[in-house]
Amino acid sequence: MKIVICGKGGSGKSTISSLLAKNFVKNGFSVLVVDTDESNFGLHRQLGVDLPPDFMGYYGGKQTVVEKIFQAAPNYDSVSFFDKEWGFADIPPAYLSGNDGVKLVAIGKIHEAGEGCACAMGMMAKQFLGNLKVTPGEVVITDTEAGIEHFGRGIEENADAVLMVIDPSYESLKLAEKVAELSTSIDKPVFFVLNKVDGSSEDFMRDALGGRHAIAAVIPVDPSLALAGLRGDEVEADSADIERLSLFLRDKLAR
Numbered sequence: 001m002k003i004v005i006c007g008k009g010g011s012g013k014s015t016i017s018s019l020l021a022k023n024f025v026k027n028g029f030s031v032l033v034v035d036t037d038e039s040n041f042g043l044h045r046q047l048g049v050d051l052p053p054d055f056m057g058y059y060g061g062k063q064t065v066v067e068k069i070f071q072a073a074p075n076y077d078s079v080s081f082f083d084k085e086w087g088f089a090d091i092p093p094a095y096l097s098g099n100d101g102v103k104l105v106a107i108g109k110i111h112e113a114g115e116g117c118a119c120a121m122g123m124m125a126k127q128f129l130g131n132l133k134v135t136p137g138e139v140v141i142t143d144t145e146a147g148i149e150h151f152g153r154g155i156e157e158n159a160d161a162v163l164m165v166i167d168p169s170y171e172s173l174k175l176a177e178k179v180a181e182l183s184t185s186i187d188k189p190v191f192f193v194l195n196k197v198d199g200s201s202e203d204f205m206r207d208a209l210g211g212r213h214a215i216a217a218v219i220p221v222d223p224s225l226a227l228a229g230l231r232g233d234e235v236e237a238d239s240a241d242i243e244r245l246s247l248f249l250r251d252k253l254a255r
């Protein structure tokens with residue numbers, strides 16, 4: 001199964017991606033986390049693995065990728081980086097980091113001031129996900145950048161479901177409505193995760209969301225997660241809430 005995790009900045013996308021990835025590993029799945037956030041340099045630490053080199057390096061680096069895209073103008077859709085379907089085993093090991101559990105691939109980061117936008121990363125991420133074939137024991141968790149630009153880039157089109165992380169804020173609730181609308185427009189199921197909640201914020205959020213889409217999990221505000229986030233520590237895998245989330249996804253998306 002392929003899951004895309006989205007939400008506003010700081011809502012807990014990378015934390016939930018990491019916890020979920022570790023849970024799937026614990027349950028015997030092969031797990032690949034795809035980091036499509038060009039601005040995040042902390043996900044690997046939450047997973048407890050090294051930062052892999054930018055996957056775009058496999059195609060000569062960002063500049064080369066950008067030139068290839070520009071050469072195709074205005075037929076951007078004709079640009080194709082993959083000439084055959086890949087399984088997990090086809091991902092070049094030099095661009096993977098991991099341990100005996102989770103594997104991580106990072107599409108590309110912004111490294112220098114003035115280097116240009118992240119459109120090339122978006123195109124590569126979309127094609128990487130679309131080209132990747134998963135078997136029933138494999139899970140791909142894609143951690144995205146804040147907001148909804150990745151919908152514009154078409155990344156969700158190559159996923160089985162969208163998991164929207166919502167923290168207790170007006171902005172997150174509004175974004176959830178937009179994400180639900182965008183997911184529905186491309187026929188992708190969308191599930192909500194209420195994160196960092198306590199009793200009263202959970203009630204308010206449930207009311208505001210109005211039961212229109214499934215709430216896959218409710219994750220309480222957890223001081224140990226906050227501290228891990230501050231220190232850049234690996235997150236701990238064991239949590240009944242994450243186990244429920246993982247079971248929910250397996251139930252909905254088993255294939």
Ligand SMILES: Nc1ncnc2c1ncn2[C@@H]1O[C@H](COP(=O)(O)OP(=O)(O)O)[C@@H](O)[C@H]1O
Pocket residue numbers: 007008009010011012013014015016146195196197219220221222223225226227228229230
């Ligand atoms: N349930 C939670 N309880 C407490 N802190 C959390 C929780 N989920 C995430 N955090 C913290 O919130 C911050 C932002 O989380 P992160 O996963 O990096 O968000 P995003 O990827 O959406 O930007 C981090 O410091 C993280 O540790």
Ligand SMILES: [Mg+2]
Pocket residue numbers: 013014015037040143144
């Ligand atoms: Mg993040």
